[in-house]
Amino acid sequence: MRRARSTAVLAMLAAGALGVIASTQTWIDVTLDDGAQQTLAVAGADALPILTPLSLAALALGAALSIVGPVLRHVFGVVGALIAALVGLGTAQLLVGRPVAAAASTVTEATGISGTDAVASLVTGFSLTPWLALTLLAQAVLFAAAVFTLVTARRWASGASRKYRTATEAGTGRPHDAIDSWDDLSRGDDPTA
Template identity: 85%
Template structure:
């Protein structure tokens, strides 16, 4: 089931890449009630602090999933579900409730005022960009890829494909006469064909 592995790997890589890209994009536009009506752009990494590291972890899972054995496939599937759940829950909170705490780091950096109540008193309005929704969709894709991995991992082809195996590993051509090329192959494996 070579396509199963490719599908899971590709989906995890795409979800992780979208998460990394989203962490650098503006998620929330905050207008401050400071007399100047200053507008600040809150990036995804400030709105959801775990977004960047966990998206990088999803990328690493996707890349490693292409080469690991059967046991680690299940481990990576569970890790993928956990990453999708953590990022997805925090993204959904920003998307549905738009808490002032998601903007606190950016507002504090711009104004020097800290504390949730003080920041909340400065915020006149909040508006979301499409990036939280895109990120939430990417987490759904990551979770689906992880579940797909858990369901199909047992049927994935293990090890090197047949075209990269030697004839001895593949159990091939035992009835054919031993020729000069086979002697070179024996030498490559460390066997002495003259013995």
């Protein structure tokens, strides 16, 4: 499990970044019949308002996962799985169902007509873009990375590097000399104590 940490971190960062990018892209093209056939583009952040903040949270989880200890690795794994489940379910509902409710705010902003029934009567058609499927794929990657983190977190190497170990930890049996005393002072230790 030598590369488990970097695999989990990179997968979470990639999923979070794809979620943030997808939130700015067009998810739904809505065709309105308000006298003139008008097509409106609905961005991912408008269709699924939780997408941007939770994708940013996934990015933060990925970045922080690289420096935390074993307990927080498990906590971050659970939080990552919850984020993936929430965004994934919201995206799946838009893919399966009729996304008129997701486009309601954009239609209201363009036409001034509000209310779910009134907006639904204006919408004559809609088409989904590939960004929904890409977002769903990103959430699957995030969920897999979170589960992978939960499974492998205990086996990750600790953050302490070999070059920062003291001579007694490294197992050298040589006597303590003047250079070692200066090194002790540099680290803030009192060599006379």
